[in-house]
Amino acid sequence: MTWRFALVIEPAASDDSRTDFGGTFTEIDPSAPALSVGELSTQRGDGIFESIGVIDGHAQEVDAHLDRLAHSASICDLPAPSARQWRQAIDIAATHCPADAEAVIKLILSRGVEHGPTPTAWVTAAEAADNTRARTEGITVVTLDRGYGIDVPARAPWLLLGAKTLSYAVNMASIREAKRRGADDAVYVTSDGFVLEAPTASLILRVDGRFVTPAPNGGILHGTTQLSLFEHLEALGEETSYETVPVSMLGEADAAWLVSSVRLAAPIRRIDGRDLALDAEATASFNRHLLSPRD
Amino acid sequence: MTWRFALVIEPAASDDSRTDFGGTFTEIDPSAPALSVGELSTQRGDGIFESIGVIDGHAQEVDAHLDRLAHSASICDLPAPSARQWRQAIDIAATHCPADAEAVIKLILSRGVEHGPTPTAWVTAAEAADNTRARTEGITVVTLDRGYGIDVPARAPWLLLGAKTLSYAVNMASIREAKRRGADDAVYVTSDGFVLEAPTASLILRVDGRFVTPAPNGGILHGTTQLSLFEHLEALGEETSYETVPVSMLGEADAAWLVSSVRLAAPIRRIDGRDLALDAEATASFNRHLLSPRD
Numbered sequence: 001m002t003w004r005f006a007l008v009i010e011p012a013a014s015d016d017s018r019t020d021f022g023g024t025f026t027e028i029d030p031s032a033p034a035l036s037v038g039e040l041s042t043q044r045g046d047g048i049f050e051s052i053g054v055i056d057g058h059a060q061e062v063d064a065h066l067d068r069l070a071h072s073a074s075i076c077d078l079p080a081p082s083a084r085q086w087r088q089a090i091d092i093a094a095t096h097c098p099a100d101a102e103a104v105i106k107l108i109l110s111r112g113v114e115h116g117p118t119p120t121a122w123v124t125a126a127e128a129a130d131n132t133r134a135r136t137e138g139i140t141v142v143t144l145d146r147g148y149g150i151d152v153p154a155r156a157p158w159l160l161l162g163a164k165t166l167s168y169a170v171n172m173a174s175i176r177e178a179k180r181r182g183a184d185d186a187v188y189v190t191s192d193g194f195v196l197e198a199p200t201a202s203l204i205l206r207v208d209g210r211f212v213t214p215a216p217n218g219g220i221l222h223g224t225t226q227l228s229l230f231e232h233l234e235a236l237g238e239e240t241s242y243e244t245v246p247v248s249m250l251g252e253a254d255a256a257w258l259v260s261s262v263r264l265a266a267p268i269r270r271i272d273g274r275d276l277a278l279d280a281e282a283t284a285s286f287n288r289h290l291l292s293p294r295d
Numbered sequence: 296m297t298w299r300f301a302l303v304i305e306p307a308a309s310d311d312s313r314t315d316f317g318g319t320f321t322e323i324d325p326s327a328p329a330l331s332v333g334e335l336s337t338q339r340g341d342g343i344f345e346s347i348g349v350i351d352g353h354a355q356e357v358d359a360h361l362d363r364l365a366h367s368a369s370i371c372d373l374p375a376p377s378a379r380q381w382r383q384a385i386d387i388a389a390t391h392c393p394a395d396a397e398a399v400i401k402l403i404l405s406r407g408v409e410h411g412p413t414p415t416a417w418v419t420a421a422e423a424a425d426n427t428r429a430r431t432e433g434i435t436v437v438t439l440d441r442g443y444g445i446d447v448p449a450r451a452p453w454l455l456l457g458a459k460t461l462s463y464a465v466n467m468a469s470i471r472e473a474k475r476r477g478a479d480d481a482v483y484v485t486s487d488g489f490v491l492e493a494p495t496a497s498l499i500l501r502v503d504g505r506f507v508t509p510a511p512n513g514g515i516l517h518g519t520t521q522l523s524l525f526e527h528l529e530a531l532g533e534e535t536s537y538e539t540v541p542v543s544m545l546g547e548a549d550a551a552w553l554v555s556s557v558r559l560a561a562p563i564r565r566i567d568g569r570d571l572a573l574d575a576e577a578t579a580s581f582n583r584h585l586l587s588p589r590d
Contacts, residue, residue, distance in 0.1 A: 006332045031408075033328040035337060037301050037419055042330060042405070044463035045340020076464065077471055110337070111467075113326075124332055145451045147443040149486060156440045158472040160465055167462030168339035169371065170455055172406075176372055177453040191444060 005096040005125040006030035009089050012109060012121035013079045023085055025092055030124060039120060040111040045167035047110035047119075048072035052090065053225075053261040054103035054125070058293040059094045060261065062087060064224040068164060069107060075163040078119060081109060086123075093125040102128035104262045110166070131263045135287050138269035138278045139184040139258065143247065144174050146188035146196055150244070153219035161219045171199035185258060187250075187271070190219075195245040201260035202226040205253040206279075210239040212249070225259040225290065232289045255279045257286065264290040300391040300420040301325035304384050307404065307416035308374045318380055320387055325419060334415065335406040340462030342405035342414075343367035347385065348520075348556040349398035349420070353588040354389045355556065357382060359519040363459060364402060370458040373414060376404060381418075388420040397423040399557045405461070426558045430582050433564035433573045434479040434553065438542065439469050441483040441491055445539070448514030456514045466494035480553060482545075482566070485514075490540040496555035497521040500548040501574075505534035507544070520554040520585065527584045550574045552581065559585040 008026045028034050040046040050065040066083045073080055090105055097103040103125055110120040153161040160167075178186040187203055188196040195214050197203055202223030205212045211233055216222035230240045243249075250256070256268040256276055265286040269278045303321045323329050335341040345360040361378045368375055385400055392398040398420055405415040448456040455462075473481040482498055483491040490509050492498055497518030500507045506528055511517035525535045545551070551563040551571055560581040564573045 004333075028332075030333060031331055033330060034332050035328060035330045035334070036326055037323075037329050037403075037417055038299075038325060039330070039337060041340075042334060042337040043344070043401075043403070043461065044467055045336075045461050046464050046467055049338070076468065106338075108332075108338070122332055144453060145447070147447045147451050147454045147456075152440070152442045152486060156442050158439060158465065158468045159442045160468050161442075163464075165462075165464040166338065166340050167460075167464035169341050169458075169460040169462035170453065172339055172341055173371065173453045173455050191447060 003127055004030040005093060006034065007089055007092060007123045008034070009085065009121040009123065012112070012119040025089055034122075035120070036113060038113040038116070040114055041108065041120070041166050043114065045165060045169070047108060047166040048076055048078065048164055049109070049166055050107040050164065051261050052105040052107070053128070053264070054094060054097045054105055055291055055293060056101070057094055057097050057099045059090050059105055060294050061224045061228055062090055062295065064227055065107070068222065068224065069109065072163040072165065073109065075157065075160055076165060078109060078111065089123045093123050096125050102262070104128050108166070128262050131266070134184070134263055134266040135283065136280070138267040140182070140270040141185045141187050141198070141258070141268055142178050142181050142183040143189045143195075143250070143272055144177060144186045145191055147191055148219075149192045150190045150194045150219065154217065157218075162216070162221065164221055174199045183270075187258075189247050193247045195247055195250060196220045197223070198258050201258040201263065201266075204229065204257045204259055205245070205249060206255040207249060207253050210241050212241050212243050212245060214245045215242040223259060225261050225264065228290065228294055229259055229265065229286055232286075255282065257283065259286075298422055299325040300388060301329065302384055302387060302418045303329070304380065304416040304418065307407070307414040320384055329417075330415070331408060333408040333411070335409055336403065336415070336461050338409065340460060340464070342403060342461040343371055343373065343459055344404070344461055345402045345459065346556050347400040347402070348423070348559070349389060349392045349400055350586055350588060351396070352389055352392050352394045354385050354400055355589050356519045356523055357385055357590065359522055360402070363517065363519065364404065367458040367460065368404065370452065370455055371460060373404060373406065384418045388418050391420050397557070399423050403461070423557050426561070429479070429558055429561040430578065431575075433562040435477070435565040436480045436482050436493070436553070436563055437473050437476050437478040438484045438490075438545070438567055439472060439481045440486055442486055443514075444487045445485045445489045445514065449512065452513075457511070457516065459516055469494045478565075482553075484542050488542045490542055490545060491515045492518070493553050493555075496553040496558065496561075499524065499552045499554055500540070500544060501550040502544060502548050505536050507536050507538050507540060509540045510537040518554060520556050520559065523585065523589055524554055524560065524581055527581075550577065552578065554581075
């Protein structure tokens, strides 16, 4: 059974003094008309978002998600979101999530209606897909060229490569391309041979006993789930590392995972046709951590 | 005074046999809620669009726009739009445009509501901005790196570089960056030094007496206005040419224009700080052609 919930937040512009008091939160029917055709989110994918995992009614890693929302807003010249206001909205949405299941809360900040005075903001909550199979049996991936060189994001910030924008058509097309090639998901690489991220997840490799993820140096998102997992690994005494990862390192890894807020840790069992050992024990421990309540 | 009109088209999937009879066209209030928060256009910029210029109630170059819509749909794995159905919708929208002014009709084909069975489609009509100043006094532009090499679009079709998708956040950010640099608009160049297009327009250069535009070889859109202007120039006996344009050619041009469906021909009077002569006579003749009814 699918259940959904949606809440419109007003005012959405943080420079409106009413946000100091939280503003207003209006529950709407998530399947009913709510947005006008003038919305810039729908006309141009012009806005930003976050997807927060919810475990048994507890929204995970809210601080990290709000930090990244603010980072995306800054890159996109959108008003800085009011953390207090969004936290209140997340709290309300979480009360509409079941106490014994996984869910996803999405935060959306759009540039608003064309020629309109303010941004538009809303939050949705929905049942999460069952990701048990990806977490236990693993996934297969193919690398896909992201088209730019590793030095591009730093010198061309107008390409918004470090922002989580609503312009996700390419991310979706990349997953379709991966499936056309018989894989479950994609891993982006730069045109000059460095590993980036997956279209909707971060990559973690285990190489020579350390856990490595590509450095989020402007071109990729800093994964909230990767952050949480690295903290966990460090607490266990494991070595973690942000690196500039050449494609050749994919061949040196003895295990690898895609990690994201809703699917959590999915072990990679094949990458570009090369089989990888699936470390069931490590993966189960990762997902136990990710399924526990985390702030 | 601003006026607007909007029409929802059903069914939006061309493999639905009802489109053979045109389907249904439902007028909606363009400022009222019409789309649910589950719309993939709004969640992920996942869909395609066209903007058609309307002169005194006549929709311009409809065939070329419908051809490009079909091309974008193919790149994005969306069902092929029914030309007959969209033409009917454009005809209805055009009757709501004034008989003595410029307007713009937008066609939108979204992947639909998440997990839903079909795409969503709608058409809007709105008053056009007054572009007299850009057409007569000209515009200033700066070049911006588009981040990829000229060979990328052909080998990485999942980057959707030849499709007019709703994921336009980068295009909008590029125009903001141009304005930050004191210019009116941007011209994209590849990271290996070739000229592409503007974020929402095509570029035409006059070099050694011929009219040159960058070849639409997968990485840029084939401009409907550029097509119409080239036909006009050829009828006048002028030489036109699609070329792979190195950045150095910008310095050899004695005149240049950005051309698009609504602003029409805007002469460039400065590019990256270099002044260009503004050929007022040629520009006026271009815009007379573009302002005449064209099918």
